[in-house]
Amino acid sequence: MALLDAYQTNADVDRDELAHRLLSDVVEVFDTHLATRAEIDILVTAVERLLDRFATIIEATPVAILIVDDNGQIELWNDGAEGIFGWSDSEIQQQPYARLCESPEEGRQFLTQLEDGHRIDGIETRHCRKDGTVVDVRVWAASFRPAREFSGAAFVISDISEQKRREQRLAVLNRVLRHNIRNEVTVAQGHLDMLAEKTTEGGDHIRTIQTHLDRIVELSEAARRAERLEDETELIELDLAALLAERIDQFRDAHRNVDINTTLPDSAAIQGHELLPYALDNLIDNAIEHNDEPRVVEVSVTVNAGGTTLRIADNGRGLPPIERDVLTAETETQLSHSSGVGLWLARWIVQNSDGTITVGEGPLGGTEITIQFQ
Numbered sequence: 001m002a003l004l005d006a007y008q009t010n011a012d013v014d015r016d017e018l019a020h021r022l023l024s025d026v027v028e029v030f031d032t033h034l035a036t037r038a039e040i041d042i043l044v045t046a047v048e049r050l051l052d053r054f055a056t057i058i059e060a061t062p063v064a065i066l067i068v069d070d071n072g073q074i075e076l077w078n079d080g081a082e083g084i085f086g087w088s089d090s091e092i093q094q095q096p097y098a099r100l101c102e103s104p105e106e107g108r109q110f111l112t113q114l115e116d117g118h119r120i121d122g123i124e125t126r127h128c129r130k131d132g133t134v135v136d137v138r139v140w141a142a143s144f145r146p147a148r149e150f151s152g153a154a155f156v157i158s159d160i161s162e163q164k165r166r167e168q169r170l171a172v173l174n175r176v177l178r179h180n181i182r183n184e185v186t187v188a189q190g191h192l193d194m195l196a197e198k199t200t201e202g203g204d205h206i207r208t209i210q211t212h213l214d215r216i217v218e219l220s221e222a223a224r225r226a227e228r229l230e231d232e233t234e235l236i237e238l239d240l241a242a243l244l245a246e247r248i249d250q251f252r253d254a255h256r257n258v259d260i261n262t263t264l265p266d267s268a269a270i271q272g273h274e275l276l277p278y279a280l281d282n283l284i285d286n287a288i289e290h291n292d293e294p295r296v297v298e299v300s301v302t303v304n305a306g307g308t309t310l311r312i313a314d315n316g317r318g319l320p321p322i323e324r325d326v327l328t329a330e331t332e333t334q335l336s337h338s339s340g341v342g343l344w345l346a347r348w349i350v351q352n353s354d355g356t357i358t359v360g361e362g363p364l365g366g367t368e369i370t371i372q373f374q
Helices: 002-008 015-033 037-060 079-085 104-115 161-198 203-231 240-254 276-289 321-328 338-352
Strands: 064-068 074-077 120-128 134-143 153-159 236-239 258-263 269-272 295-304 307-314 355-361 367-373
Touching: 064 079, 079 134, 079 153, 104 120, 104 134, 134 161, 161 203, 236 240, 240 258, 240 269, 240 276, 240 295, 240 307, 269 367, 276 295, 276 307, 276 338, 276 367, 321 338, 321 355, 338 355
Parallel strands: 258 295
Antiparallel strands: 064 074, 064 153, 120 134, 134 153, 236 269, 295 307, 307 367, 355 367
């Protein structure tokens, strides 16, 4: 402990240099204080047990763990690596790491990056198997740097090929369904319009059919937005106050029987996903719909040192349990209708905007949705 305390006062020293000096001093302490053969045997046994446990962990883990030397040649190859890539330990020993890469040049770039002291943090790429096929992988790596010199690196590589295949299938299915649904709905709406022009009967039935067709289109649009949410993850700067003022003016025009009150600052800069306006529309629309006459909605924004807080309150009977769960459950809940899809997407957008959602009883006696932005 005294040795460690002494090094705590040298926090400004380079970590690699400090570790090297610490190891030297530890060896010197052992040489000074381990006077008997029994004491030395105890220390050796403890180190051997520690190494044995470490080796067991390496062999048991399902991901590939490999170590390369200062020339980029493989020195350690665990069972997880053999399971993913097909080569046994004896076949791959002293082979260059770049041999695994679909692009050997990329493999050499990884090693150069590690030699320069940089880490590789979860980069998605493609590696080769023994049978010549390629596999989608995610790579983490860090170098060993005693005494400031590159002496090799450790790699952890996970197989994400099944995940990538699933993502591809879902993306194709999503696009095909959206395209086909829109085409079918367009045809159905065209025939419905012609039917409405030729008859004055069944007006309620025609309006009901039109409403359901509109909901199908909304579902298709929700799927499109969900796909954009996955593809576009960068945040942009938004003025939440100006954005809400514009949105609420549109809601007032569309719902003249609803009293929408606002308390907004002159500006409220946040970082958010570009789809955040859609999420706000959905939450405000939800507050208007789940309401009683006379319908009142209050929207407020406060800015302080802790961040920016948005509150949307109504005087309704409260969110149905399924919709409350959509916004607040730890895991995605089963959906039963289109409004649930909209709320689910609103939740994703807020989360992708580094925001959090809570739902409680508001000052108007109904529901209050609170969104906290960093």
